[in-house]
Amino acid sequence: MKSSDATMSIGEIATRFGLATHVLRHWEATGLLNPARAGSRRRYGPEDLCRVAVILRAKEAGLSLGAIREMLTASAPEERQAILRRQREELTARIARTQAALDLIECALDCGHDDLARCPHFLAVVAERVSGTGSTRSI
Structure with a gap:
C-alpha cells in the first residue's frame, strides 16, 4: 500500500x-x-x-457545523463568500456584546464604590432598563 x-x-x-x-x-x-x-x-x-x-x-x-457544511458543499466561490460575510456580521455583533460586558465589569471595578449596587452609574442604567428607555446603554 x-x-x-x-x-x-x-x-x-x-x-x-x-x-x-x-x-x-x-x-x-x-x-x-x-x-x-x-x-x-x-x-x-x-x-x-x-x-x-x-x-x-x-x-x-x-x-x-451548519455553516461549515454549507461552505464545504457550496458549488461556487460566491456562495462561500456570502457565508463568510454572514459569519463576519455575527462575529462583529458577538464582539460588540462581549465588549459591552467587559465595559460593565471594568466600570464596576474602577468606579470607586466598594459595591456595584451603590454605584450611581450602574443604578441609572438599571433604572433605564426597568423603565424601558435605555435597554442597550452600558455603564
Missing part, C-alpha cells in the same frame, strides 16, 4: 486531532465527513484528514 493510500481508523484520527470518536461520528451523521468503509469499519484517508483540519479551523473561526 502506498503511503498516499494509507488509511486510519476512527480511533487513530481522533487521537491525531485530539477529538473524541463520537465527534467524528457526529460530523459524519451531519454530512461533514464521509469516510470509506472496510467492512463495517470507517477508514480515513488523506482527504479526510484534510477535511477534519478544515472543519476544526472553521470551528475556531466561530462557524457553526
Whole structure:
C-alpha cells in the first residue's frame, strides 16, 4: 500500500486531532465527513484528514457545523463568500456584546464604590432598563 493510500481508523484520527470518536461520528451523521468503509469499519484517508483540519479551523473561526457544511458543499466561490460575510456580521455583533460586558465589569471595578449596587452609574442604567428607555446603554 502506498503511503498516499494509507488509511486510519476512527480511533487513530481522533487521537491525531485530539477529538473524541463520537465527534467524528457526529460530523459524519451531519454530512461533514464521509469516510470509506472496510467492512463495517470507517477508514480515513488523506482527504479526510484534510477535511477534519478544515472543519476544526472553521470551528475556531466561530462557524457553526451548519455553516461549515454549507461552505464545504457550496458549488461556487460566491456562495462561500456570502457565508463568510454572514459569519463576519455575527462575529462583529458577538464582539460588540462581549465588549459591552467587559465595559460593565471594568466600570464596576474602577468606579470607586466598594459595591456595584451603590454605584450611581450602574443604578441609572438599571433604572433605564426597568423603565424601558435605555435597554442597550452600558455603564
